[in-house]
Every structure is written in structure tokens, then in C-alpha cells.
Amino acid sequence: MKFTYESYADMIKHLGNMEYQFADYRSWKDSEKSVILRHDVDYSLQKAAEFSGIEREMGVQSTYFVLLSTNFYNVHSLKSKNYIRQIMDNGGKIGLHFDETQYDIHTEEELEKCLYGEAEILSDITGVETGVVSMHRPSEKFLSENRKFGHIINSYGKLYFNEMKYLSDSRRNWRENVDEIIRQGTYWRLHILIHPFWYFAGYERDMKHTLKGAIFNASLQYYDELGDNFSNLGEEVGRDEIEILLKG
Numbered sequence: 519m520k521f522t523y524e525s526y527a528d529m530i531k532h533l534g535n536m537e538y539q540f541a542d543y544r545s546w547k548d549s550e551k552s553v554i555l556r557h558d559v560d561y562s563l564q565k566a567a568e569f570s571g572i573e574r575e576m577g578v579q580s581t582y583f584v585l586l587s588t589n590f591y592n593v594h595s596l597k598s599k600n601y602i603r604q605i606m607d608n609g610g611k612i613g614l615h616f617d618e619t620q621y622d623i624h625t626e627e628e629l630e631k632c633l634y635g636e637a638e639i640l641s642d643i644t645g646v647e648t649g650v651v652s653m654h655r656p657s658e659k660f661l662s663e664n665r666k667f668g669h670i671i672n673s674y675g676k677l678y679f680n681e682m683k684y685l686s687d688s689r690r691n692w693r694e695n696v697d698e699i700i701r702q703g704t705y706w707r708l709h710i711l712i713h714p715f716w717y718f719a720g721y722e723r724d725m726k727h728t729l730k731g732a733i734f735n736a737s738l739q740y741y742d743e744l745g746d747n748f749s750n751l752g753e754e755v756g757r758d759e760i761e762i763l764l765k766g
């Protein structure tokens with residue numbers, strides 16, 4: 519599978535052809551053959567919103583896990599809220615992507631306190647009760663524990679790995695041939711994690727170019743944000759100066 523929007527749309531088409539029902543973390547048991555599509559939004563809500571547009575066009579739903587404690591985006595900014603709204607308008611569900619390393623956590627109670635706190639903030643932003651959480655870079659310890667968080671489903675619960683075939687493109691690497699597995703239809707339950715960050719419309723970028731492009735765009739975005747706060751920015755530093763600097 520290529521890391522393009524078109525390949526992703528093809529994957530959805532193939533899943534449909536193989537009669538997988540597109541489900542979420544609660545509805546997956548309702549049909550005989552189902553797939554949970556899941557996205558971790560590690561870097562860019564904009565990219566996630568674009569991805570949700572593909573899903574809307576294909577008439578399917580998925581779950582987007584959003585970080586609250588990242589330095590890459592701020593869920594409280596209007597821009598971020600608009601992207602989250604766009605994802606929801608496109609039919610996407612929003613879950614909490616939780617990074618336990620952002621806190622000084624020693625006990626289960628402390629973990630729960632921090633996690634419930636973030637879930638509540640996310641509920642306020644989405645207007646919908648946060649019903650599912652995925653851990654950002656979960657520790658081996660966490661993965662082995664099969665933790666429960668009250669009414670909030672843990673997407674790393676054993677159920678979603680033992681009862682379902684789990685496939686992931688983490689670090690831009692499918693460890694197994696996802697197209698082949700869908701085509702064979704051997705597994706009646708699929709749980710697929712896709713990071714929109716690696717995908718582009720119309721063409722594919724390798725890891726180096728994806729990373730370079732992201733750094734380039736982030737720098738220009740910083741410039742633009744600075745310009746919104748500092749009216750004479752262009753007189754001091756031209757946008758073209760930054761572009762030349764980055765391209766050089």
C-alpha cells in the first residue's frame with residue numbers, strides 16, 4: 519500500500535468489497551465482519567481533517583485520537599477547534615490520545631486522575647462525552663496490564679488485539695501486507711491504525727521527505743503566527759528569507 523490519499527481510499531473500497539462493516543470501539547460486535555479504523559493525531563490536526571474528508575466521500579467512519587499535552591498543536595486554539603469540528607462534521611469520532619510521560623505519575627490513581635482530567639477537557643471541546651482513549655507510545659507495562667478506565671474504553675485493551683487482527687503503519691512501516699490481509703478476508707475483525715501524517719494527495723513521500731516537509735511547513739506556520747502577533751514582521755524578516763533559509 520502506498521502512503522497516498524488515493525491508496526487509502528482504495529483500501530476503504532477493498533474493505534467494503536470484502537463486506538467489512540466500518541465500526542467504532544463500541545459497535546464492532548454488532549456485525550459479523552467489522553473493521554475499526556483508528557487514527558492517532560500525533561502532529562497535525564489539519565492532516566487529520568483532510569483524511570476525514572476522504573472518509574466522508576467514501577461514506578465510512580473512523581476514530582481520531584487527539585493529544586491534549588503535545589507541543590505540536592493546541593486543542594484550545596480556534597484553528598484546532600475548527601479542525602476537530604470538521605472531523606466530526608465528516609462523521610469522525612474523537613477519542614483522547616493520552617501521553618502519560620507528560621505527567622509525574624506513580625500510581626494507578628494518579629494515572630486515572632490525569633486521564634479523566636484530559637477526557638473532560640476534550641468533552642468540553644467536542645461537546646460529546648469522551649468515550650475512548652488510546653495511549654501515545656504506550657509502555658510495555660501499560661500494554662501488559664489490560665487497564666480499564668470506567669466508561670472510557672481503552673483501545674489498547676486486550677479485546678482489541680485478541681479478538682481482532684491489529685494492523686498498524688507506525689513509523690511509516692506496515693509490518694504486514696495490509697492489502698493482502700484485506701483481500702484474503704481471513705480475519706473477520708480488523709483493527710487498523712493509520713497515521714495521516716505519512717500520507718499525501720496524489721504522490722508519495724519517503725520518510726526523509728515527509729519529515730523535511732513537515733519541518734518546513736511548521737517553520738512557515740510559525741512565521742505566519744508570528745505575523746499575526748507582530749504587525750511589522752515582514753519589514754524585519756521577509757517570508758521569502760525564511761523560505762530561502764529552509765530550502766538552502
Ligand SMILES: [Zn+2]
Pocket residue numbers: 558559560615653654655
Ligand atoms: Zn501517538
